Amino acid sequence: MIRIDSVTKRYPDGTVAVDRLSLEIPDRSITVLVGPSGCGKTTTLRMINRMVEPTEGTILLDGEDVQRQPVTALRRSMGYVIQNAGLFQHRTIADNIATVPRLLGWGKRRARERAAELMERVGLDASLAGRYPYQLSGGQQQRVGVARALAADPPVLLMDEPFSAVDPVVRKGLQDELLRIQDELGKTIVFVTHDIDEAVKLGTMVAVLREGGRLAQYAPPAELLSDPADAFVEDFLGADRGIRRLSFFTSDALELTTDAVIPADAPAERLAAAEAPYLLVTDAEGRPLGWRERGSDGGRLLSHGRPFRPGTDSLRAALDCAVLSPTGWAVAVDADGRVTGVVSQQTIGEAIRAAHSRAEPDPDPDPARGEDEKVAG
Amino acid sequence: MNGFFDIPSDLQHSWAGLVGVHLREALLPVAAGLLLALPLALLCDRFRWLYPPVLGLTTVLYAVPSLAFFVVLIDWTGQSELTVMIPLALYSLVVLVPAIADGVRSVPDETLSAATAMGFGPVRRYLQVQLPVAAPAVIAGLRVATASSISLVSVGALIGNQGALGNLMAAAQKYDRPELAANAVLTTAVLAILCDAALVALRRALTPWMPRSGRERTAVPREELLAKGAAR
Numbered sequence: 001m002i003r004i005d006s007v008t009k010r011y012p013d014g015t016v017a018v019d020r021l022s023l024e025i026p027d028r029s030i031t032v033l034v035g036p037s038g039c040g041k042t043t044t045l046r047m048i049n050r051m052v053e054p055t056e057g058t059i060l061l062d063g064e065d066v067q068r069q070p071v072t073a074l075r076r077s078m079g080y081v082i083q084n085a086g087l088f089q090h091r092t093i094a095d096n097i098a099t100v101p102r103l104l105g106w107g108k109r110r111a112r113e114r115a116a117e118l119m120e121r122v123g124l125d126a127s128l129a130g131r132y133p134y135q136l137s138g139g140q141q142q143r144v145g146v147a148r149a150l151a152a153d154p155p156v157l158l159m160d161e162p163f164s165a166v167d168p169v170v171r172k173g174l175q176d177e178l179l180r181i182q183d184e185l186g187k188t189i190v191f192v193t194h195d196i197d198e199a200v201k202l203g204t205m206v207a208v209l210r211e212g213g214r215l216a217q218y219a220p221p222a223e224l225l226s227d228p229a230d231a232f233v234e235d236f237l238g239a240d241r242g243i244r245r246l247s248f249f250t251s252d253a254l255e256l257t258t259d260a261v262i263p264a265d266a267p268a269e270r271l272a273a274a275e276a277p278y279l280l281v282t283d284a285e286g287r288p289l290g291w292r293e294r295g296s297d298g299g300r301l302l303s304h305g306r307p308f309r310p311g312t313d314s315l316r317a318a319l320d321c322a323v324l325s326p327t328g329w330a331v332a333v334d335a336d337g338r339v340t341g342v343v344s345q346q347t348i349g350e351a352i353r354a355a356h357s358r359a360e361p362d363p364d365p366d367p368a369r370g371e372d373e374k375v376a377g
Numbered sequence: 378m379n380g381f382f383d384i385p386s387d388l389q390h391s392w393a394g395l396v397g398v399h400l401r402e403a404l405l406p407v408a409a410g411l412l413l414a415l416p417l418a419l420l421c422d423r424f425r426w427l428y429p430p431v432l433g434l435t436t437v438l439y440a441v442p443s444l445a446f447f448v449v450l451i452d453w454t455g456q457s458e459l460t461v462m463i464p465l466a467l468y469s470l471v472v473l474v475p476a477i478a479d480g481v482r483s484v485p486d487e488t489l490s491a492a493t494a495m496g497f498g499p500v501r502r503y504l505q506v507q508l509p510v511a512a513p514a515v516i517a518g519l520r521v522a523t524a525s526s527i528s529l530v531s532v533g534a535l536i537g538n539q540g541a542l543g544n545l546m547a548a549a550q551k552y553d554r555p556e557l558a559a560n561a562v563l564t565t566a567v568l569a570i571l572c573d574a575a576l577v578a579l580r581r582a583l584t585p586w587m588p589r590s591g592r593e594r595t596a597v598p599r600e601e602l603l604a605k606g607a608a609r
Contacts, residue, residue, distance in 0.1 A: 089488070
């Protein structure tokens with residue numbers, strides 16, 4: 001565990017970058033430091049590996065003061081990922097990744113094997129090993145940055161706005177990749193970002209810092225969204241935190257109905273007998289074709305929109321489907337895309353109220369988290 | 378009889394011998410200058426306040442006429458090649474120190490932070506990260522220093538027989554043989570061109586990591602350096 005104990009960083013000109021900050025960073029989880037520029041989040045990160053020395057206070061790594069540890073050994077025991085990757089442009093991708101193992105005195109062959117293993121882990125093609133950084137895209141470079149940080153298998157990973165310089169699509173891919181890698185490796189990750197969406201998506205715990213390096217709130221993301229500590233945090237979270245919070249509720253408790261679902265080749269009597277104002281027409285496999293207005297001849301179907309998957313997707317995704325649906329009903333499908341039922345906005349609204357009352361005061365941060373941040377946003 | 382390559386015997390060398398001496402007297406000072414400039418540039422990078430005074434000092438040294446150096450040095454090192462090479466080494470600093478210092482400084486902050494965060498000490502970071510990245514700029518500096526040094530060796534003729542191909546020019550005057558002066562000028566020019574080509578080849582070999590278009594971009598500071606070198 002990393003324990004930051006009333007740490008202050010004051011520069012000679014009197015600027016206070018970090019002001020009596022105390023945080024307990026749990027092992028094997030992602031802790032995000034988030035805040036506007038000038039809130040001291042990067043300074044805090046850099047004090048952990050002593051690239052910046054605190055003016056007051058101590059930082060303990062597994063109970064030991066980092067300032068009492070030899071600085072190079074300390075840094076080599078912590079992976080570091082920086083914005084724009086900061087790759088060594090004069091070294092090949094494999095050599096970049098093998099940097100810390102080589103510094104630690106590993107043999108060339110072992111370091112190279114390790115580099116190849118990590119390239120696979122971060123999703124880089126083996127053929128890139130002999131290339132130079134300028135030949136890679138920004139997203140690929142950032143993957144190399146992550147691989148390089150993981151090379152010596154450090155227990156701690158420090159990440160300083162690693163994904164903020166790539167475009168949103170690539171960023172989402174990198175975020176998902178990080179969550180997958182974290183599932184496999186279970187590192188203690190300290191992640192700095194100014195993007196609250198990224199913080200909510202990645203963080204097990206999120207520390208919101210405000211200007212002048214003071215801690216505004218330290219909580220799991222679901223709690224942050226439900227109970228912001230003050231107006232600053234509420235403002236920082238943005239206007240749609242209620243919607244975003246739905247990402248943390250699972251959609252598998254939604255009551256689906258199949259009354260309004262009919263196969264395309266259903267007999268006419270069944271069509272006439274249906275009571276719902278809209279009917280979801282499916283093909284022979286059970287996949288959705290579109291909505292048919294009751295009484296219409298069925299020649300032209302309304303789009304069924306983007307379906308959601310109960311259990312995998314969150315309530316936010318379900319609500320989003322219903323909001324975007326021309327009929328106000330969301331379509332639920334299974335893993336193969338076959339319709340399992342439909343649900344109305346009203347039913348989703350009831351589920352949201354039920355989820356809220358269940359969640360108070362301590363919402364369960366796990367189900368379906370982070371799956372669909374960007375769907376509605 | 379009095380041919381283009383007939384070197385007067387008082388020069389004590391054949392034409393090829395003079396070329397060898399010339400290269401030695403020109404290139405050893407540049408190598409010495411490089412060895413001196415590398416740590417100087419590291420210090421200038423570590424302690425930013427040091428850069429302006431160091432740069433000022435190299436400029437002042439460059440402004441001292443070689444004759445003045447000879448007068449002072451001759452008491453210590455006599456009429457030797459060393460007397461010629463010491464000022465040449467000092468002159469090369471005016472190009473090499475800023476070339477290395479600026480090249481090293483151009484390494485992106487993220488790269489430096491990443492290196493520090495991975496546990497590179499300052500010296501290792503300088504040698505393994507900053508210098509290799511600065512290689513194109515360093516070699517651009519070496520090209521100017523080398524060309525300048527090759528042309529300056531000739532002044533060694535002022536202290537007797539230490540000007541290599543410069544002695545040939547003195548002989549041309551002494552024996553009224555203008556073809557020897559032409560020989561000296563042409564040979565010096567060819568040496569300068571060959572050395573420059575060798576340095577360009579070295580840069581190509583050292584920087585497989587550079588994008589093709591980037592090669593041209595790093596050549597830009599060289600124009601600046603050339604202007605400075607040409608002032609002499």
